[in-house]
Amino acid sequence: MxxxxxxxxxxxxxxxxxxxxxxxxxxxxxxxxxxxxxxxxxxxxxxxxxxxxxxxxxxxxxxxxxxxxxxxxxxxxxxxxxxxxxxxxxxxxxxxxxxxxxxxxxxxxxxxxxxxxxxxxxxxxxxxxxxxxxxxxxxxxxxxxxxxxxxxxxxxxxxxxxxxxxxxxxxRAIKAFEAGTLVEDHVKAWEELWNNGRIDVEGNRNLSTSIYSSLYYLLSSVPSHPDQYNWPFMGMSPTGLAHGVDEDVDYAGHVFWDQDTWMFPSIMLLHSTIGKILVQSRLDKLTTARLLAKYRGLPGAVFPWESAYTGLPTSNCPNCSRYEIHISADVSLALRQYLFLTNDSDFLEHGGTDTLMDLATFWAARVTLNPDTKLYEIHEVMGPDEWHFPVNNSAYTNTAARLAIETGVTAMIRRGQSPPSHWTDIINNMYIPLDNQYQYHPEYDRYSRGTNVKQADVILLGYPLMDKTLTKDVQENDLNYYAQVTPRGPAMTWSMFAINFLEVGNSTLAEKYFIKQSDNILPPFNVWTENADGSGAVNFHTGMGGYLQSILFGYGGIRVLEDRLNFDPQLMSSVASWNITGLDYGGNSFDMKFDRENMFITLTKSQHPVAVYLYHTQAQEQCFPHKTLSYPRQKAAFKLLPVIEIV
Incomplete structure (x- = not known):
C-alpha cells in the first residue's frame, strides 16, 4: 500500500x-x-x-x-x-x-x-x-x-x-470472481501494460528475461491509473512496495532521486500515463518543498533528500539531508523530460511551471558570485559521490543546477511569463571545475587525482545531463579516468558508464559495463541487489531503472530535446535484432525494430502530426498510422509537425 x-x-x-x-x-x-x-x-x-x-x-x-x-x-x-x-x-x-x-x-x-x-x-x-x-x-x-x-x-x-x-x-473482486472474470481481468490488465510498452531482443534469452523482469518489478510498484479514491501515489522507493522496514537495509521505503533520475526515464518513454503519475507525486509536494526552503532561509522550493508521507525530510543521514541538495535539480530534470516528451500545456498550468520556477529560484539564490572570476559557484554540497562532503563546486551539482535554472526559464516563457534577467547570467557563467592539464572534470574543487569515488558522478554530465559545453574529448577523458577510480558501486553506476561510452563511440567498453550489470541479478527470479556481492538493498529498483536506461538511452541512443526526440540505435553483440514496443512521444506511440542493417518505425497511436528526420541526409518523412517506414540504421529523430487548421 x-x-x-x-x-x-x-x-x-x-x-x-x-x-x-x-x-x-x-x-x-x-x-x-x-x-x-x-x-x-x-x-x-x-x-x-x-x-x-x-x-x-x-x-x-x-x-x-x-x-x-x-x-x-x-x-x-x-x-x-x-x-x-x-x-x-x-x-x-x-x-x-x-x-x-x-x-x-x-x-x-x-x-x-x-x-x-x-x-x-x-x-x-x-x-x-x-x-x-x-x-x-x-x-x-x-x-x-x-x-x-x-x-x-x-x-x-x-x-x-x-x-x-x-x-x-x-x-469488486468478489463480483469479478462470481462473474468468472477475476483472473481474466488481471491478466488482461497486465497484457495491456506489456502491449503498451516493452523491450524485446532476439537471440539472447537471458538478456530477454532480465529486461522483462526488470520492467515487471518497476511496473509492479506503480499504478496504471491515478487512484480513484483520492489516495495519491506518493512516489517510488529504491526497493519497491514490498520492502521498507529499515533505513539501513532497504531505505525505509523512502523516495529519493532514485525515482527521478533512475526509474522515471524508462517508465516515461514506455508508459507515459504512468510517468505522469510519478510527475504528479512531485507536484503534489510543492507546498511542502516551499516550506522546507523557507525553513532553510532560501526562496523557492527544496525537495528533501529522502521523503515519505508528508514530503518533509526523513533521512537518518544528517549530512545527506544537509548537503545532498542536488535532488532539487534531479526533480527538475525529470519534469523537464516530461515536458519535452509530452508538450503538456495542462502540466504547465497546474503546478508544472510553479514547481520548475520555484526550483530555479532556489538554485539562483544558492549560487555565490566569485568576485575574482565573475563566475557563479555553489559551496558546501554533497554530489552523488557520498564519500566526499562537504565540497565546493561539485561538477555534477553545478551542472544540474544550471540546467534547473535553464528549465525554469523555459517553463516561464512557455507560460507567457518573463523570467528574472539574472538567471540568464547565472546560466552563462556557472563555474564547472575543469583540469586544463588533463582535460577532465575534477569531481569538485580540491579533488585529488587518484581518489576513489563511490559511484557514477562526473560521468553523468554527458548523459543524463547532456551538458552542452561538454566536448567529446573531455567526456572520453572523464569516462576513462573515473572508470579507474570507481572500484565498486551500486548497480546503476555501470549503466551510466555503458550509456556514455556508447555516446563517445567506444562500444567495447560500453558492452563491458553493460554486461557488468548482470552481476547484480540473482536467480531464480532475477531479483536485483544494490551491490554485486549481494549486499545492500534487495529488489533494487534503482539498478533495474538504470539497466533499462542502458538499453533505451544507451543502445537506443535516445535523447530528449526540447524540439525533438533523437535516437541512434546500436545492437548489443549478442542479439540479432531488438524492438521497442510503445515508445511514447508527443502524444504519439511508436513501435521500432533495429537489426544489423536497418531500422523499422511504425506509428501505432497518433495524436499529433510527427515526422522522422534523418541527420545524414537532412531528409524528413511524415509518419502515418500503421504505415511502417524503413531506413538504413542511422541517427534520426522524431519531430512534431505544425498542426494545419483548415478554415
Whole structure:
C-alpha cells in the first residue's frame, strides 16, 4: 500500500501490513516445490506434489483491483483413490505489526475486517497518523470429497485508508470472481501494460528475461491509473512496495532521486500515463518543498533528500539531508523530460511551471558570485559521490543546477511569463571545475587525482545531463579516468558508464559495463541487489531503472530535446535484432525494430502530426498510422509537425 508510513521524522518507514492470506500447506509429507514467477500475467505460482494430491498455489496483487491481494489454492486428486481428502492450510502473516494499531476487529461469515491507524505520525504538527483498513478471508482446510477430482478455492485481502474504500475493493473482486472474470481481468490488465510498452531482443534469452523482469518489478510498484479514491501515489522507493522496514537495509521505503533520475526515464518513454503519475507525486509536494526552503532561509522550493508521507525530510543521514541538495535539480530534470516528451500545456498550468520556477529560484539564490572570476559557484554540497562532503563546486551539482535554472526559464516563457534577467547570467557563467592539464572534470574543487569515488558522478554530465559545453574529448577523458577510480558501486553506476561510452563511440567498453550489470541479478527470479556481492538493498529498483536506461538511452541512443526526440540505435553483440514496443512521444506511440542493417518505425497511436528526420541526409518523412517506414540504421529523430487548421 503506497504511502503508508509509520514513525516520527527520521524513523519514518513503510508500515508493515500483516499478510493474513500468506498460505502454505501444513503437511508432514515432504514435497519438493516447483516455484515460478510469470511476469507476463503477473503471477507467482507454487506447485506441490504429494502422494494423493497435487496442490497449486497462485498469488498475485490484482492489477485491475489494485487494493486486492488474491491467493488461489487448487487441489487435484492424484491416482484412483475415491476417499475424502483433506488438505490442511496454514497461514504465515508474520509477527504482529509494530506499525499499525487496530481498534476494531470483527469477523462475519469467515470474512474479517480490521480498522485502525499507524502508531506514530511522521510530523504530528503537519499531518496526523494514517488510517488503515483491512478486509480478508479466514483460511480453512480444503476438503476434496469422493466425488470431486479438482477443487479451487480463492482467498482475498483488501486494504485501504477507509473501511468504505476497502469494502468496495473487496466487493469488486468478489463480483469479478462470481462473474468468472477475476483472473481474466488481471491478466488482461497486465497484457495491456506489456502491449503498451516493452523491450524485446532476439537471440539472447537471458538478456530477454532480465529486461522483462526488470520492467515487471518497476511496473509492479506503480499504478496504471491515478487512484480513484483520492489516495495519491506518493512516489517510488529504491526497493519497491514490498520492502521498507529499515533505513539501513532497504531505505525505509523512502523516495529519493532514485525515482527521478533512475526509474522515471524508462517508465516515461514506455508508459507515459504512468510517468505522469510519478510527475504528479512531485507536484503534489510543492507546498511542502516551499516550506522546507523557507525553513532553510532560501526562496523557492527544496525537495528533501529522502521523503515519505508528508514530503518533509526523513533521512537518518544528517549530512545527506544537509548537503545532498542536488535532488532539487534531479526533480527538475525529470519534469523537464516530461515536458519535452509530452508538450503538456495542462502540466504547465497546474503546478508544472510553479514547481520548475520555484526550483530555479532556489538554485539562483544558492549560487555565490566569485568576485575574482565573475563566475557563479555553489559551496558546501554533497554530489552523488557520498564519500566526499562537504565540497565546493561539485561538477555534477553545478551542472544540474544550471540546467534547473535553464528549465525554469523555459517553463516561464512557455507560460507567457518573463523570467528574472539574472538567471540568464547565472546560466552563462556557472563555474564547472575543469583540469586544463588533463582535460577532465575534477569531481569538485580540491579533488585529488587518484581518489576513489563511490559511484557514477562526473560521468553523468554527458548523459543524463547532456551538458552542452561538454566536448567529446573531455567526456572520453572523464569516462576513462573515473572508470579507474570507481572500484565498486551500486548497480546503476555501470549503466551510466555503458550509456556514455556508447555516446563517445567506444562500444567495447560500453558492452563491458553493460554486461557488468548482470552481476547484480540473482536467480531464480532475477531479483536485483544494490551491490554485486549481494549486499545492500534487495529488489533494487534503482539498478533495474538504470539497466533499462542502458538499453533505451544507451543502445537506443535516445535523447530528449526540447524540439525533438533523437535516437541512434546500436545492437548489443549478442542479439540479432531488438524492438521497442510503445515508445511514447508527443502524444504519439511508436513501435521500432533495429537489426544489423536497418531500422523499422511504425506509428501505432497518433495524436499529433510527427515526422522522422534523418541527420545524414537532412531528409524528413511524415509518419502515418500503421504505415511502417524503413531506413538504413542511422541517427534520426522524431519531430512534431505544425498542426494545419483548415478554415
Amino acid at each position: 503506497n504511502g503508508l508510513y509509520n514513525g516520527t521524522s527520521i524513523k519514518s518507514h513503510r508500515a508493515r501490513i500483516p499478510a493474513y492470506i500468506n498460505i502454505g500447506i501444513d503437511s508432514i509429507e515432504q514435497s519438493t516445490p516447483f516455484v515460478y514467477l510469470f511476469v507476463l500475467p503477473g503471477m507467482f505460482q507454487e506447485i506441490l506434489l504429494y502422494d494423493k494430491v497435487r496442490v497449486e498455489i497462485q498469488t498475485y496483487c490484482h492489477r485491475e483491483y489494485s487494493r486486492v491481494l488474491v491467493v488461489s489454492v487448487e487441489v487435484e486428486r492424484m491416482g484412483s483413490s475415491k476417499e475424502d481428502l483433506t488438505v490442511k492450510l496454514k497461514t504465515s502473516p508474520g509477527l504482529i505489526s509494530e506499525d499499525i494499531r487496530f481498534k476494531l476487529i470483527k469477523c462475519v461469515d469467515r470474512v474479517c475486517s480490521k480498522t485502525g491507524e499507524t502508531m506514530e505520525a511522521e510530523y504530528p504538527d503537519s499531518k496526523p497518523t494514517i488510517p488503515v483498513s483491512i478486509v480478508y478471508d479466514e483460511i480453512s482446510d480444503i476438503v476434496l470429497t469422493s466425488n470431486i477430482h479438482v477443487l479451487t478455492v480463492y482467498y482475498f485481502m483488501s486494504c485501504g485508508v477507509s473501511i468504505g474504500e476497502t469494502n468496495r475493493s473487496y466487493d
